[in-house]
Amino acid sequence: MDARDGDGSTEEYETLIQTTDVELLKRAWRQEKAAPEILKFETDLIARLTGQIELVEENVEQDAQSGIDPLTVSLYQMDLDRSQFLLRSYLRIRLQKIEKYIFHILATAELYNRLSKQEKAFAKTCLVDLEKHLEESVLSKLPSNYQSIFKQSMISEENDMVAKPQLDTFVVCKTNYYLGHIQLEDNEDGPSDDRANQRPLEEPFEMEPDVLYFVRYKAIKRFVEEGRIDLF
Template sequence: MEDEIASEAGPQDKRHASGWNTLALSVAGLSRPFFAFGLSRTLWRNEVSAPELLKVDEHLVSDLIQQVENQQEIVDDARASPEEAFSASLYQMELDRLRYSLSKYLRTRLRKVERDALHVLATVDGEMQGRLSDREREHAKGYVDMLEDHFTRTCLSQMPSNFRSLTNTSQEENMVQEPNLDTFVVCRARDDVGLVQIGEAAGREESSMDLRQGDMFIVRYRPIRTLVLGGRVDLI
């Protein structure tokens, strides 16, 4: 996904630099908020559909937020002048959509961070932790501390000492919730991926699917996990 985003962010920056950022109602002018909206929509749709946390692109997100702010100032100025008031309201709607999709994206992530907090913090290889932004990691720690403190003071401290752990994974009593990677998702290929192995876990003959650009499939998340993380497949 990073490559894709990088290539998409490129021309955007150029436009930004060439003083495009004024409220002139031209066809080219309108494409920008739509464009940013499409990008952020892909982001949050993937995040909403994926059972696990995906990697965050902090720069992209803060960049988008920054642009929303800039744009908002321009729209605010434009609303004051009668001849631009109409186009300003169109822009305002786009901005609201963009703001919604951004905060929806961050909210979804935050909820997943909270849900999987113990799991994420417990993984040692750091791969999972690397998917979080610094801010989210801090939030995960704070959230776990908060719950642990709450549970300890309410009941765990009054239990026999060898039953006090919250994160006991040693036996069948696994207290750490993990994302279910075997859930079904709807996906669409961004480019020609080729053959993808699916269904080996079912004990049947190995089956595979031929994934071409634009193809849509309903599959388990696990076989296409690397493709989603690599940005070659979008979730819907």
């Protein structure tokens, strides 16, 4: 094989990887912002990007000292700032969601497994602190029937003090594929939602590629998790 060809294609390959990483993060950020529930942590992507950001940070610092064209340095700095903004914003939305739905996430294995290692640690300390705080400030002063963190009172059947994400929220979404037979009603949901079961069954819904839709998140949740639908 011609050595030059080989180099060229690796270079192209690397360019492709690099372009996609920021694009991928931007997509993950958009999804995370738009989805009502917490999505799977992009472990590999974040690891790759953190590495790149650290590398560029060092380079920028060196360049600034070694007297390279200040314009070039400032452009690198801007690029760095943009990537860091995306990364920070992505992590921050996730922390907000974790704080908000902490009891629900910790009680649901599926959701808990979506967190990164650090997020899991955060969730646990957060839980301990929150429990302690609620206990000391309010719960310990209430009659014993009302001391649960999860329930309004002992007679509540469900954990009705646990905040859960509203999966019925309407989201704006688009797909690159043609998706037929999306069932908009939640049949698989079981008898918990009586109202939905009473409703006449609707025809399955089709999504055309590259068209924006307002859809209930629950109906397309599966496709979002599979990465076939983008949220906007």
